[in-house]
Amino acid sequence: MIDALSKGDFNYNPFGGLSDDESFRVIVPNRHVDQIIADIDNSAKQVIELVGKKGRGKTTHLKYIRSLIGTGDLFELSKRENFRNELLSGPRELLFIDSIHHLPLLDRLKLYKLVDKLVITTHISRAFEYSFSGVKYKGYRFGGVNKDQLQLVLQRRMELAMSNTILPKISEKDIDKLLSIYGDDFRSILKFLYQKYSDL
């Protein structure tokens, strides 16, 4: 697979993590993006959740949408830092939170009430929590990638990293094979390609 690739073609492994600005250059936007932006522009108070399994592009899209909107703070929560005090310090109009599960349940319930438009990423829908807090919500499922999207995003990644003018192409057969092995788990596809390239 990806026999066409050679190390000399690229300045760095094209299948690794990207900086935010690079991600925005290679992203193939999900079909929900326009509707999510419309929801944010809508005046109603609500939580907008981007739901999906690991590696389906939720975080990349959250950052991408934030960059298109151009306003609202974005917090990336992790095991090491959940920004609890800062998040619960007072009401806000618009807030983007990646990985809201790092915040304890009671804090999440407080946060839903504090923020007018809260856009979050989560593995599982938290509909019950929003209902409990008396807040409306809209959920958008992230997952599913087709052959064209995958080929396009991989091709864009390779263009970004290329050092030669001739760009290698990942064949349709390879794309089919990747999809048959990993389904829509884009992160696993990238990891496989990263290690394949690394071993060249």
Place this chain on the structure above:
Amino acid sequence: MKDSVKVEVDIVSDSSIVVGQRSIGEIILHSSERLETENIEYRLIKETRGLTRTIKEQIYGGFIAENLTLENGKRYVFPLEIVNSRYETYKGKNIEVIVRLEVDLRLKDERLIDHVISNFGFTAPSRLLSTSRIIQFKSEYSKNEVEDRSVELEIYSMFSQGVALIIFLIAFGAISMTQEVSQNIKILFLALSALVVIAFILYYLIGSKLVGLINAEFEDREGQRFQVGFKSSKNWNKVKKLGVRYKVLEEVIDDRGTTESKEVYCLYTSELKNISTPQKHARVDFDYPNQYYPRIDDEHAKIVWQLEVEVHIIRNLTYKFRQQISMK
């Protein structure tokens, strides 16, 4: 960069530049159309890339020109000076460190610029024309050398096995107590749990009594090899054998997205050296790997040298220790 502007970067150097060394060269601009620039700058950017988020850091920067108009067909040459005082470049299994020299032309007027993704016709209005070149940096010494120091070894297997067992017992206990299980099974489970806990305590007590606290002393031997000396608080009368080796590991923490994972790849494993019937003191010599491994110690990416020691005592009991080795 749009085809109308070509930027060449010439650096007086062979294939790679030594970290900490001042390098000079030229930045050459050609333009096939008239371009009014507000300023022209260059930056040296270190990028840690791999199976993790990309971290970029500007390590050097300079100013080239202000309010310069590039005339059609004319060639402009500017002196370039760069210093990277810290970072070597590296291509590993799951990490790479690259250094990029970027030249930015800020235009007075916004214009449609073809971005890198040109095959897809991706153009956007911008005032910034940017181009870059990857530069290799190597360390002046480029050799593996341990730091002379002594450390106390940390038992890992006993701790990790103990924690894993306790988690298993709690989980199993919680599940079985909520289910309708017979009294006999509950008693059996409690008895087994007690046995496991007793075995764990015994293992720990035997270890403290027979193995004791181990101090390891690292010493470089003229850059060719290194020596590890062991001292114990006990006499090691019951210790049959020490098995010692070291590994060079590439560790990447991937916290992109909603989950976090750690990828560890072994770049090098030394031969296993056995010391039979060691007494209170023991020493072992190791050669360095033939390949040089740079120091990488970022938040998400590290190259770790790790000593592994197995202490075999009577009745096939084994205690394992791991300790990070500090490198110069």
